[in-house]
Amino acid sequence: xxxxxxxxxxxxxxxxxxxxxxxxxxxxxxxxxxxxxxxxxxxxxxxxxxxxxxxxxxxxxxxxxxxxxxxxxxxxxxxxxxxxxxxxxxxxxxxxxxxxxxxxxxxxxxxxxxxxxxxxxxxxxxxxxxxxxxxxxxxxxxxxxxxxxxxxxxxxxxxxxxxxxxxxxxxxxxxxxxxxxxxxxxxxxxxxxxxxxxxxxxxxxxxxxxxxxxxxxxxxxxxxxxxxxxxxxxxxxxxxxxxxxxxxxxxxxxxxxxxxxxxxxxxxxxxxxxxxxxxxxxxxxxxxxxxxxxxxxxxxxxxxxxxxxxxxxxxxxxxxxxxxxxxxxxxxxxxxxxxx
Amino acid sequence: xxxxxxxxxxxxxxxxxxxxxxxxxxxxxxxxxxxxxxxxxxxxxxxxxxxxxxxxxxxxxxxxxxxxxxxxxxxxxxxxxxxxxxxxxxxxxxxxxxxxxxxxxxxxxxxxxxxxxxxxxxxxxxxxxxxxxxxxxxxxxxxxxxxxxxxxxxxxxxxxxxxxxxxxxxxxxxxxxxxxxxxxxxxxxxxxxxxxxxxxxxxxxxxxxxxxxxxxxxxxxxxxxxxxxxxxxxxxxxxxxxxxxxxxxxxxxxxxxxxxxxxxxxxxxxxxxxxxxxxxxxxxxxxxxxxxxxxxxxxxxxxxxxxxxxxxxxxxxxxxxxxxxxxxxxxxxxxxxxxxxxxxxxxxxxxxxxxxxxxxxxxxxxxxxxxxxxxxxxxxxxxxxxxxxxxxxxxxxxxxxxxxxxxxx
Ligand SMILES: Nc1nc2c(ncn2[C@@H]2O[C@H](COP(=O)(O)OP(=O)(O)OP(=O)(O)O)[C@@H](O)[C@H]2O)c(=O)[nH]1
Ligand SMILES: Nc1nc2c(ncn2[C@@H]2O[C@H](COP(=O)(O)OP(=O)(O)OP(=O)(O)O)[C@@H](O)[C@H]2O)c(=O)[nH]1
Ligand SMILES: [Mg+2]
Ligand SMILES: [Mg+2]
Numbered sequence: 001x002x003x004x005x006x007x008x009x010x011x012x013x014x015x016x017x018x019x020x021x022x023x024x025x026x027x028x029x030x031x032x033x034x035x036x037x038x039x040x041x042x043x044x045x046x047x048x049x050x051x052x053x054x055x056x057x058x059x060x061x062x063x064x065x066x067x068x069x070x071x072x073x074x075x076x077x078x079x080x081x082x083x084x085x086x087x088x089x090x091x092x093x094x095x096x097x098x099x100x101x102x103x104x105x106x107x108x109x110x111x112x113x114x115x116x117x118x119x120x121x122x123x124x125x126x127x128x129x130x131x132x133x134x135x136x137x138x139x140x141x142x143x144x145x146x147x148x149x150x151x152x153x154x155x156x157x158x159x160x161x162x163x164x165x166x167x168x169x170x171x172x173x174x175x176x177x178x179x180x181x182x183x184x185x186x187x188x189x190x191x192x193x194x195x196x197x198x199x200x201x202x203x204x205x206x207x208x209x210x211x212x213x214x215x216x217x218x219x220x221x222x223x224x225x226x227x228x229x230x231x232x233x234x235x236x237x238x239x240x241x242x243x244x245x246x247x248x249x250x251x252x253x254x255x256x257x258x259x260x261x262x263x264x265x266x267x268x269x270x271x272x273x274x275x276x277x278x279x280x281x282x283x284x285x286x287x288x289x290x291x292x293x294x295x296x297x298x299x300x301x302x303x304x305x306x307x308x309x310x311x312x313x314x315x316x317x318x319x320x321x322x323x324x325x326x327x328x329x330x331x332x333x334x335x336x337x338x339x340x
Numbered sequence: 341x342x343x344x345x346x347x348x349x350x351x352x353x354x355x356x357x358x359x360x361x362x363x364x365x366x367x368x369x370x371x372x373x374x375x376x377x378x379x380x381x382x383x384x385x386x387x388x389x390x391x392x393x394x395x396x397x398x399x400x401x402x403x404x405x406x407x408x409x410x411x412x413x414x415x416x417x418x419x420x421x422x423x424x425x426x427x428x429x430x431x432x433x434x435x436x437x438x439x440x441x442x443x444x445x446x447x448x449x450x451x452x453x454x455x456x457x458x459x460x461x462x463x464x465x466x467x468x469x470x471x472x473x474x475x476x477x478x479x480x481x482x483x484x485x486x487x488x489x490x491x492x493x494x495x496x497x498x499x500x501x502x503x504x505x506x507x508x509x510x511x512x513x514x515x516x517x518x519x520x521x522x523x524x525x526x527x528x529x530x531x532x533x534x535x536x537x538x539x540x541x542x543x544x545x546x547x548x549x550x551x552x553x554x555x556x557x558x559x560x561x562x563x564x565x566x567x568x569x570x571x572x573x574x575x576x577x578x579x580x581x582x583x584x585x586x587x588x589x590x591x592x593x594x595x596x597x598x599x600x601x602x603x604x605x606x607x608x609x610x611x612x613x614x615x616x617x618x619x620x621x622x623x624x625x626x627x628x629x630x631x632x633x634x635x636x637x638x639x640x641x642x643x644x645x646x647x648x649x650x651x652x653x654x655x656x657x658x659x660x661x662x663x664x665x666x667x668x669x670x671x672x673x674x675x676x677x678x679x680x681x682x683x684x685x686x687x688x689x690x691x692x693x694x695x696x697x698x699x700x701x702x703x704x705x706x707x708x709x710x711x712x713x714x715x716x717x718x719x720x721x722x723x724x725x726x727x728x729x730x731x732x733x734x735x736x737x738x739x740x741x742x743x744x745x746x747x748x749x
Contacts, residue, residue, distance in 0.1 A: 261625040272618045272690075279607050281692035288688035290623045309626065 007208050008058040008083055012072070012109055013090030014102055015040055015064035018151045021192050022090070023047075023061055026201050026238050029274055032192040043068055044080070052235055052242075052303040055209060073108050081109075081116035086145045088204060093164065093189070094155045103172060106148075110181045113144055147186050147204055148172065154191040165189045195263035202241040202263060212243055218333060219245045226322040227314060229293070230254070232262055232307040233300065239270040242304065265307065269297065287316045298323050301331045391563035392460055394442045396484070397467035398477055399424065402502045402547065406467065409547040410556060410593050416547045458488040462563050463496035470501045470515050470544075475522065482526035489538055497540040498559050499523070505546040512544055550610050557595045566739050570598035573739075577732050578602070578711070581725045584696075586711040587612055588703070588736070591620065597707075612710045615698050619688050685733070689718060701729050703736055 011019045021035035027049055041063035049057040062072055062080065072080050089109065095102055150165050169187040176185060188200040206212060215233075223231050223245050232244040241262040246254050258264065269286070276283040285298040293312055296319040300306035306326075308319045395403040405419035442461075458464070466481060468474045488495050501519060504512050520542060527535035543555035561567050574586045578600045585608050587596040594613045685702035692698070695715030700708050709729065718725065 258625040264625060265622070268618055268621050272614055275611055275614045276690075276692060279611055281694045281696060284691040284693045286618075286688070286690045288619055288622060288686070290627055290686045293626050295622070295626075 005054045005210070006056045006058065007085040008060065009204075009208070010080065010084055010087045011059060011061045011090070012087065013064050013151075014069070014092065014095070014097075014105065015066075017064060017090045017092040017095070018192065019061050019064065019090050020045075022151075022190075022197060022201070023059065025192055025197065026240070027059070029237070029270075029277075031271075031274065035192060040065060041068075044072075044076075051205070051209075052301075053209060053211070057208065069105055073105075073112055077112050078116055081112045084113060084117065084144045085208065086147060086204065087113055088147045088149065090149045090151045091168070093150050093152045098168070099171060103175060106172070107175060107179045107181075110146070110176060110179065113146070114181065117144055143183055145186070145207060146183060147188065147200070149188050149190045149200055151190050153189040153196065154193045161189060195260055195267040198240060198263035198266040199260065201238070202266070205235070205238075205240050206242065209242065215333060216243050216245060218330065219243055222322075222326055223247055226308060226310070226319060228308045228310040228319070230307075230309040232265065232309075234266065234269075234305040234307070236299075236303050236305060239266045239273070239305070241266060285320075287320070289316060294319065296320055296323065300327060301333075304330075391462045391560070392442070393559070393563070394458075394461045394464045395467060396464060398469065398472075398474070401467040401469045403467045405547050406500075406502070406545070406552055406556075410552060410595070413592075419547060458491040458495060461488075461492065461495060463498055463559060464488055465498045465500055465559065467500045467502050468519070469503050470507060470512070471503050474519070478519070478522045479526055482523060482530060485527065485538065485540075486530050486534060489534065493537070495539070496559075496562060497538060498555075499540065499542045500545045500552075500555060501542065502545045504544045504551070505548040516542060516544060550606070550613055553594050553613060554606070554609060556593075557597070560595055561597060564597055567598055569739055570736065571601055573732060573735055574598055574600040577728060580728050581711070581721070582714045582717045583711040584608075584714060585612075586709060589613075589616055589708045589710055591616065591702075591706055591708045608712060612698060612712070615690060615700065616708060616710060618690075619686075619700060623686065691718070699725075701733070703733050707736070709733075 011023060013019055018035075020038050020041050021032075024030040024035060024038070025032060027047070041061055043063050045061045045063075047059050047061070049059060051057055060080065062068065087109065089106055091098060091102055091106075148169075150168055153161055153165075156164055165187060169185075172187075173185055186203075188196070188203070190196045190200045219231050219233060222228075224247075228247065229250045230244065230246045233242045234240065235242055244262060269283075273283040285296070287297075288295045289312055291312070293309055294314055294316050295307060295309045296316055297305060297307045298320065300323065306323060308323065310319060395407065397403055402419075404422050404425050405414075405416075408414040408422065409416055409419060464485075468477065468481075485497055488497075499519070501512075501516050504515075507515070523540075524535055527538070541558070543551075543558070545552045545555045564570075570588055574588065577583065578586050583600075585602060585604065586600050587609075588598040589596050589612075594616055596609075685704070687699070687701045689697050689699040697713040697718040698710065699713060699718060700710045703709055709732065713725075
């Protein structure tokens, strides 16, 4: 296993901010409601997650109680912060100390990250926005990327959510810059109670995956061949979106489609899949015809699902057939094929 | 394996007449239909079967929460912020079955104060908070029940022991038993034969799981005169298409207005109602205009009936048949006309790794058929199943005297 396909990701933030909750929902198929029973994480819980395309995620869930934080930053510092690919730092949106001690610890972590990865301390160049999961590959081999999640956004009244995130982003960015951090910081508002969690994690995962652009061209080709309007690729167990292509001919109509549709599909289908598993009849595929569209969601490779959406002049069976025919081809692709 | 076979569609008028003239109806629906005529409803054409239901009970029992969660799709957690009901409000459940639900302010046990009369009600739902001490309520409840019974002997009493989430199974049953004993005692004290002649039903409910949908389904099924006939049609369909279970859902509320007569286990209901949610939410992602979607009624608004004609006006002659091309040509071409008519209604299916299928077909803009099919039936007999379903659809619409794509106004 090359070190390139093995990526260390830190999950940090103060105690109770929701790190273990996220991890168990995304990677362990837990229900959001069941996270209420989670106990505090002691020291560090690291888990290895085999992802598609031979990617191995080393996820370090670092206990956030002050005493643990202090030891992460001092005696454990080199163990924790060395050769980190990405840091995901979680802030509790409702914490009263958001701009004081919470940020204080965060800045210390940035410092440790820089100290332990000295060669890579130059700026991580990344375009802002981050709406497209396919971007961000060029960061390969550069310094650690830092994702900041302002979490538990469900507790913030809806009308204030975006301004709260914007203010927070401006404040933290300013203080990080003042402390000497030169890298980019990516901010997302999240909650375990809606699709925002899937949105943020899809971007994190896309960032970790090599060779996504080549995968995207294969998907485009498939889209054309099957006269589809949109295709979306999901990772099988997490149901995170890995890549998607929309037909140029649909550009106008796509304006009316739900902007959050990918992460909403992740959330909805994953919840339904869990229900199927509970009755011991695991989910296999979904076919749907609505007044204007036909959609098929089916296995593409052993580690992925594909959603194909087309105008309803196209028969569901035709889409099903096209998916079946495409399987051997996609199975051979390095980007999503079986990890050896 | 049993071969499903196409059957002749029931003649429109034979079914249509039943709903307008319950007494002359032949068949198993006799009882239910007669009950409706005895309430003197058959005369008014538009609202002949418009059951009326009253929600009553102590303050904060959860009446408004139930209404909002089930009929307006409020998230259960958000019911915390519902304000006390200050005046009686009527909800017209304007979906396929139109039901009028009156939500009374808490503690109010006399609908007379709101210009409502028990005579006009088909059912009263008493919502009691299982987590509170409701003992002193029971006497008041019994007195109210007596009043209602005196005014309307046919009235149906539905007692919802509510907020049972977070209670152990044993504790739920104990609490229910206790309530039952006390209420029976109180009614007996008022008059010994009162208790025995009343229709009283008990339900354990919570807005945090499917129990509230199941309870309301049972309440409403008793109020739909056509229910017995629908059940028979569903039985027939199950037999023909190797379905293990079939539900006729009111799509937006997830209440099922009929199911086949085979025993129902809770898990089957849960997965089918989850499925209705999944496809309803999914459809909204790509059909943002409420006009195109049969699920638009899920959005928190009730006055959606005016939109129901929209999908029809979008028809084009190139619409495809719902059957798969691998299915026998014979069945599809023989009846292309009828199937094409049904093709505009949405349909979907989810395959499970056991080989079984959960399938859904739109019956009209408000009703969905959801069925659990035995392994591999769907792949092997798609055309026949679609044929039977379209026949079923016509029969259902005929029963309610509706036509495809039209509202019932
Ligand atoms: N309202 C709300 N609660 C959340 C959310 N995410 C997590 N929680 C709750 O927050 C609590 C703490 O979550 P954990 O995941 O254990 O917190 P942690 O960050 O792992 O804490 P430590 O292990 O002590 O560092 C749990 O009760 C979760 O149910 C969210 O998005 N919204
Ligand atoms: N645990 C639990 N709480 C519930 C349930 N249903 C309602 N509640 C809570 O009960 C409280 C009162 O609910 P309402 O729906 O306002 O009660 P109401 O009967 O309409 O009250 P009035 O209008 O004052 O008569 C709210 O805080 C709800 O969140 C339930 O099934 N379980
Ligand atoms: Mg933890
Ligand atoms: Mg109320």
